[in-house]
Amino acid sequence: MSKPTLATVWLDGCSGCHMSILDMDERLVELSEQFDLVYSPLVDYKEFPAHVDIALIEGSVSSDEDDRKIRLVRAHTRVLVSLGDCAVTGNVPAMRNPIPVPELLDSVYKGNGLLQEQVPTHCLPTLLPRVRPVHEVVNVDVFVPGCPPSADTIFTIISELLAGRVPDVAALSRFGA
């Protein structure tokens, strides 16, 4: 039988949750014997496969692109994990929610002596009016809080899921950990 497949997906996050995956150090390589990493910023597969057993999602849903991605990921994934506070609650990206998007973009790309001031739009995603946690858009199977969740936490979560068990997340991590 072929190995279970794992994907890691990066929405609107700081990459810290992915770095925490790497913080497993050599344990990541050992653990990788038990799965195939079929989609991730770390590998060169450019397409999300048809069937993924476990997908770890970093970041919140902030643009039309994120929204499209997460729906596709959900449709092709068995166990979807919201990894980290941004995915679970919206966290830092959601801090922009009280500010209307046009005002937000203007404040960054206009004034302050900028040359060619303009809001970039060419070939770029559109920001959603409100940043949303992953579970507001699609069903989430496992929630792992932490900013980021520690490497030990991630190791336990992946090991448990690979063994077919549902990990006891509350015992491992908390918000802002």
Next chain:
Amino acid sequence: MSKTITIDPVTRIEGHAKITLQLDEQGEVSEAYFHVTQFRGFERICVGRPFYEMPYLMERICGICPVSHLLASAKACDALLAMKVPPSAGKLRRILNLAQLIQSHALSFFYLSSPDLLMGMDADPKERNLFGVMRKHPELGRGGIRLRQFGQQVIETLAGKRIHPAWVVPGGVNEPLTIEKRDKLLAQIPEVVAIAQKTLSWFKIEFETFREEIRTFANFPSLFMGLVTPDERAGYYEGKLRFTDSHGNIVADKLEAVNYPDYLGEAVEPFTFMKFPYYKPLGYPDGIYRVGPLARLNLVENCGTPLAQQEWVEFRALERGAVLSSFHYHYARLIEILFALEHIEEYLLDPIITKSHARYSASLNNLEGIGCCEAPRGTLIHHYRVDEQGLITWANLVIATGHNNLAMNRGLLQTARHFVRSEQLTEGMLNRVEAVIRAFDPCLSCSTHAYGQMPLQLRLISHQGKVLDEISRESFSGKHE
């Protein structure tokens, strides 16, 4: 007939982006665009929040170099308090900064780029990743993991947490370093220095096989910018800014970071969320400059630690003036890892490092503060204004990767022109186009003050702007097998 090629997503880079190449009627690449596709707007969301929150909010710009944002932000806050930090805290912050340089460079070199270097640009994409490296070159791969781990362990030992620690505070650091912890770190240094040296020896033989890439990976004259200390070393935590040209001549020197608006301008282009800083006296886009490891080694007159100094001399002998090929960012990164390891050892051996007084306090004294340091990818500036209550009223962040934006776009065009042939697009061609971007190690989360994933998409667009063909390596096509 002219066409456009889009590479989407670009993988093994730190962020969300895609690349568009435009071909002319002869099928030659005429334009190349590097699109950074994520936006978060930290400069705006911080407004109204107390300044002392900034270090912990701003470090969440980026999970790869949180320490840089933590330090630049804390330094801007020190300026708001109008204070210096205790000598021990200054050294501890410097160690933290160097530890991050090590882990970030190790990530870039071993995890993201070594698959291209070890297996070749044309290797099977299935094998072209860290796990492939571990299977085929376990010793090198393990060494890379160990170097990154060491950097992260130093951060964890000092600051209590590997990613997003809260240890650096305006006025110093929260907790001094104990002798036991210091000794534990010191004991590991010989082992990691040996790994860094071994990797360098290997790389110096290996890079000979990348002649064509060296010649065409963003290899052009430009200015270089970075912090330099009074004793002519690269200043990672402090110093004044220097610009040099491609001959190695100093163009401007001893510039105070606080005066950055006098010499650094920023432009906006419609195709990317990342701004384009430029050197004001030369205007836009002629004021193109590069920052980061290559720039830092090009700017200084000596490296400063014994082993790294030898390597630096060899490095600078590659060319008569400055080393111009951005392929050599990789080389420079390895030398900086060695330098940082030696330098951390020097700091740890200084008895002051374990002094118990590591934090001063003061209240708000200035309504404007600027903090500057060298992040792994180059010069980082945080600039805040506050009201009398200490609430942020305005912020500007000039981010390391941003400085390289002009150079990355120009480099992309150079590499694509050389390698991409429209009549028969190959995987290896596209991978080289991505690899030139990887050489810069862009941190896109930082540069848009948001993180980006890089889709790589080649699109053929006619000169009237019509999409004729699309070869998309689109990450989320959700294709069924």
